[in-house]
Amino acid sequence: MKYAIGIDIGSTCAKAAVLDENKTVVFRLVQPTGWSSVDTAESLRKALCVAGFDPADHPVVATGYGRIAVPYAKKAITEITCHARGACRLFGLEDLTVIDIGGQDTKIIAVKDGLVQDFLMNDKCSAGTGRFLEVMANTLALRPGELCDLARLGGNTSISSMCTVFAESEVISLIGRGEKRENIAFAVVDSVVQKVVSQAGKLAEATGAVCLTGGLCQCDYVREALEKALGRTVTTCADGRFAGAVGAALSGLKL
Amino acid sequence: MSNYVEMWKDLGMDLENHDNLCAVLPVAFGDVYLSQENRPEGMGFWDFVVSEIHGIRPAELVEARKNGQKVFGTFCVYVPDEVVIAANGIVTGLCGGSQFWVPDGEKVLPKSTCPLIKASVGARLGKTCPFFRLADMYVGETTCDGKKKAWEILGEDVPMHIMDIPQMKRPEDIERWAGEIKKFAKVVEELTGNEITVEKLNEAIKTVNEKRKAMARVYEARKADKLPISGKDALLMSQIAFFDDPTRCAQMCNKLADELDKRIEDGVAVFPAGTKRILLTGTPLAIPNWKLHHIVETSGAAVVCEEMCTGTRYFENLVADDSKTLDEAYMALAQRYMKTNCACFTPNTGRIDDLLRLAKEYKVDGVIDVNLKFCCLYDTEGYNVEKAMKAAGIPVLGIETDYTDTDAEQLKTRVQAFVEMLG
Numbered sequence: 271m272k273y274a275i276g277i278d279i280g281s282t283c284a285k286a287a288v289l290d291e292n293k294t295v296v297f298r299l300v301q302p303t304g305w306s307s308v309d310t311a312e313s314l315r316k317a318l319c320v321a322g323f324d325p326a327d328h329p330v331v332a333t334g335y336g337r338i339a340v341p342y343a344k345k346a347i348t349e350i351t352c353h354a355r356g357a358c359r360l361f362g363l364e365d366l367t368v369i370d371i372g373g374q375d376t377k378i379i380a381v382k383d384g385l386v387q388d389f390l391m392n393d394k395c396s397a398g399t400g401r402f403l404e405v406m407a408n409t410l411a412l413r414p415g416e417l418c419d420l421a422r423l424g425g426n427t428s429i430s431s432m433c434t435v436f437a438e439s440e441v442i443s444l445i446g447r448g449e450k451r452e453n454i455a456f457a458v459v460d461s462v463v464q465k466v467v468s469q470a471g472k473l474a475e476a477t478g479a480v481c482l483t484g485g486l487c488q489c490d491y492v493r494e495a496l497e498k499a500l501g502r503t504v505t506t507c508a509d510g511r512f513a514g515a516v517g518a519a520l521s522g523l524k525l
Numbered sequence: 526m527s528n529y530v531e532m533w534k535d536l537g538m539d540l541e542n543h544d545n546l547c548a549v550l551p552v553a554f555g556d557v558y559l560s561q562e563n564r565p566e567g568m569g570f571w572d573f574v575v576s577e578i579h580g581i582r583p584a585e586l587v588e589a590r591k592n593g594q595k596v597f598g599t600f601c602v603y604v605p606d607e608v609v610i611a612a613n614g615i616v617t618g619l620c621g622g623s624q625f626w627v628p629d630g631e632k633v634l635p636k637s638t639c640p641l642i643k644a645s646v647g648a649r650l651g652k653t654c655p656f657f658r659l660a661d662m663y664v665g666e667t668t669c670d671g672k673k674k675a676w677e678i679l680g681e682d683v684p685m686h687i688m689d690i691p692q693m694k695r696p697e698d699i700e701r702w703a704g705e706i707k708k709f710a711k712v713v714e715e716l717t718g719n720e721i722t723v724e725k726l727n728e729a730i731k732t733v734n735e736k737r738k739a740m741a742r743v744y745e746a747r748k749a750d751k752l753p754i755s756g757k758d759a760l761l762m763s764q765i766a767f768f769d770d771p772t773r774c775a776q777m778c779n780k781l782a783d784e785l786d787k788r789i790e791d792g793v794a795v796f797p798a799g800t801k802r803i804l805l806t807g808t809p810l811a812i813p814n815w816k817l818h819h820i821v822e823t824s825g826a827a828v829v830c831e832e833m834c835t836g837t838r839y840f841e842n843l844v845a846d847d848s849k850t851l852d853e854a855y856m857a858l859a860q861r862y863m864k865t866n867c868a869c870f871t872p873n874t875g876r877i878d879d880l881l882r883l884a885k886e887y888k889v890d891g892v893i894d895v896n897l898k899f900c901c902l903y904d905t906e907g908y909n910v911e912k913a914m915k916a917a918g919i920p921v922l923g924i925e926t927d928y929t930d931t932d933a934e935q936l937k938t939r940v941q942a943f944v945e946m947l948g
Contacts (some may be wrong), residue, residue: 335934350942375935386946388915391939393932474915499945 273328274525276518277314277343278352279303279336282373283485284310284402287515288323289523293359297321298512307336315342329525331518334510335374344525345405349514350389356382356517357481360507365478369504370513371486371497373400376466380475397432398465400485405434406458409441410451417455418489424456432465435464462486467499482506483513529580529655530810532587536658543579546625550578550813557815558757563795565754565760565783565788570604575767578812581657582617582768589615590659595717598660600645601668602610602834602865605858606771607844608710610729617656618662618767622811624928626653633678638826639899641811641928642671646679650798656768664709664717666690668869669902686712694863694870702860703852710855726854730753730846737840739775740766742782744837746789749830753788754781755795756805756828757818762900763835764812801826801947805890806880806910808897809834814928817895817936824941830887832880838865841879868902876906877913884919890947893940897925920947 272291278284280303288297299317303310309333315325323344332343333352340346349372357368358381368424370378376398380387396402400414407417427449431437437458444454470476480502486492497504509516554575560563574581586596589645597609598619606616614799621630621644629640630647648654665676665687676687688705691698710721743762746753762781768775788794803826805817810833818828831837844861848854866876885890892914896903907923922943926932 335938348938348942348945350938351945384943385948388920389942389946391935393935 272523273323273357273520274522275318275323275325275328276352276356276515276520277311277330277332277334277340278349278512278514278518279307279310279332279339280349280514281335282315282404283336283511283517284336285323285512286314286318287512287519288318288321289516289519291523293520293523295509295512295516297323298509298515300511303336307339309379310336311340311342322352325448326374331522331525333514335517338501345521347518349375350379350391350516351386352514352517352521353377353483354379354386355520356515358384359516359520360483360485360509360513361479361481361505363468363479363481364457367473367476367478367480368513369472369480369482371398371400371462371466371492372482372484373404375399378466378473378476379468380473381478382475390469390474392465392469393500394398395432398462398469402434402437403458403462403486405438405510406441409438409445410454412451412455414486415489418456418459418486418491420452421455422443422450422491423454423497424450424454427453427457429457429461432461434506437461459492461493463492463499466496468499475517480504481510485511487511508513529584532584533579533655534710535653536583537652538655539652539660540652545570547579548764549577549625553813553815557819557906558761561795562758562845563793565781565784567756567777567784568761571758571765574765575761575825579655583659585770586615586617586659589807590661591921595661595737596659597662597664597713598656599664600672601666602636602839603666603668603862604664604688605706605709605862607733607858608713608721610613610732610771610829611721611726611892612710612713612717614713614719615662615770616716618811619648619656619660620809620811621648621654622764622814622928628753629653634675637899638671639808639897641897642675644811644928646675649679649683661719662686664688669900670868671899684716690869691863692870694875699859699863702863703855706855706858707852708853721851723848723851723854726851726939727846729847730858734846736766736771736775736778737843738746739778739782740840743785744830745839746782746785749789750790750829750888751792751794751798752796752800752829753785753793756803757815757822757823758809758833760810760828760835761812762814762832763839764810767835782914785837796827798847800860800930801944802829802888803827803888804830804832804880804884804887804892805836805895806832806892807895807907808900808903810918811835816926816928816930816933817893817924820936820940822931823945824937826890826940826947828943829889830883832876832883834867835878837883838867841887868906873906880910881917882912884914884917889919891922892945893922893924893943895926897926898925
């Protein structure tokens with residue numbers, strides 16, 4: 271059996287996925303990226319060896335911000351291409367719109383016939399990203415997942431600042447005013463969702479089924495809120511956060 | 526750089542701060558330019574000019590001024606060099622393309638001003654650019670709101686003439702531009718003390734036409750399947766053209782074009798076969814802004830053409846050189862210059878036509894629309910540019926950036942993903 275390994279070193283988490291020649295995910299692994307992409311790549315290598323998939327024996331493709339820091343990768347491909355390929359595989363679709371809310375950036379990718387048609391990424395600004403949500407969660411003494419769950423119970427509050435630093439001050443003033451934590455959580459998620467929706471609106475080609483990938487795809491409330499704001503069905507899947515790694519491994523199978 | 530300290534001192538420059546600039550430029554140039562392989566020999570001239578960027582040409586200008594010639598500093602491809610040359614004056618570009626000058630510009634300008642304006646004003650106020658010190662007169666124009674207001678600050682202690690650029694391209698606007706050129710000619714005559722005759726103007730038109738034709742030859746070579754020159758090198762040629770003597774510029778460009786023609790004949794290429802061909806469009810890339818070219822050309826693609834002021838807008842279209850009267854010559858100039866398609870006009874559909882034509886001529890695989898941050902005009906026009914490219918089936922990537930390197934990694938990801946998308 272032939273296997274291929276995909277490594278996706280994102281700003282927050284590093285993911286690895288192993289695919290067999292039938293394109294089935296046979297192994298997956300996620301760990302915090304930490305401060306050094308090189309160390310992370312090495313730690314992933316060791317974990318893969320322990321699992322019986324020594325990168326020396328299988329083609330490896332790297333993606334994500336740390337894609338150039340993976341010495342054992344045969345090839346580096348951007349996360350845009352990998353997320354598109356991975357999502358096609360995970361969702362079993364050829365025409366779709368991928369919304370990937372990552373740690374450092376949010377991508378909207380229009381895919382047709384399995385190929386990237388067009389894409390949008392946020393600028394340097396962290397508005398609408400996982401990082402934004404993470405910072406606000408810290409301020410509220412919550413984990414990101416808890417913040418998303420709590421948001422479902424809140425409402426009627428909004429954060430107007432797009433900038434993470436200013437938004438944090440805004441959250442602190444809301445706390446100071448005695449605003450309920452769930453309402454602030456609601457406002458935080460709403461801010462992320464609104465930013466993503468305004469980005470998606472700029473991508474005319476983004477017409478296929480909307481699929482959510484990235485670290486936030488496990489937060490069901492984020493998916494629901496996106497669905498409501500977009501007015502379109504948003505699907506996700508259990509392996510959504512591995513879309514980049516799966517896409518990289520798919521490319522590896524062709525090497 | 527050779528020793529030009531005395532000259533810089535005489536020009537009233539801030540030597541200490543200028544040293545900082547002189548220290549970083551060679552490193553940047555080495556990383557971006559000298560790292561390229563198999564460059565045309567003809568590029569040696571431009572490498573040399575860059576190595577002496579604040580010395581060799583300024584020294585020439587200092588000499589010329591001693592001999593009574595006047596130097597006009599300009600900021601826009603709409604300002605007609607021909608008029609200045611006809612009065613034995615010298616034109617030099619002044620646009621700033623380095624982050625180095627931005628903080629000095631931000632001392633007096635709003636942060637939300639485009640980096641080109643901030644750098645230009647900063648280069649003047651910070652006293653770190655000899656060209657700004659040398660110019661006897663600055664010639665501004667009314668292309669955008671940022672520039673219009675910046676002139677009022679920039680012109681505080683230097684003679685400044687401002688040309689009123691029309692905002693539309695109706696026949697009456699072209700006539701009005703001819704009138705502006707005539708008024709400019711009067712100003713030039715007064716400052717230089719030289720009369721502009723129709724013979725002298727026709728001669729100057731010929732000189733600048735020759736420069737345009739020579740630059741066009743280099744660009745023509747970039748249409749070849751096997752690219753004989755990198756986009757970075759061609760960009761450098763365009764950038765320096767704004768500062769150089771027009772006749773020498775034409776000679777050097779022709780020499781380079783000869784070499785490129787020979788390379789095409791011999792099948793010499795600077796990129797591997799199958800490298801994706803990118804057309805860059807948008808706001809100007811003033812020297813030393815090589816950022817996006819470098820990112821594109823280290824991401825598996827090549828820049829084959831720039832639909833920019835530092836590109837085709839600078840040299841396309843010639844001026845009739847056989848006018849019988851000065852008024853006729855001013856009209857001939859106006860007609861040529863008004864063919865330049867800048868986003869400061871409404872509508873500006875000519876730019877879309879240019880892009881579609883250039884995309885075909887240069888056989889491009891994709892277009893990157895790159896705009897300087899806070900350039901409202903080009904940013905807004907980007908919508909129609911991108912729509913038109915997509916309608917024509919040409920993949921397009923929109924990018925907004927400034928002179929800093931802080932977004933280099935994000936841009937790399939975007940450009941690489943775009944190149945991957947091209948297949």
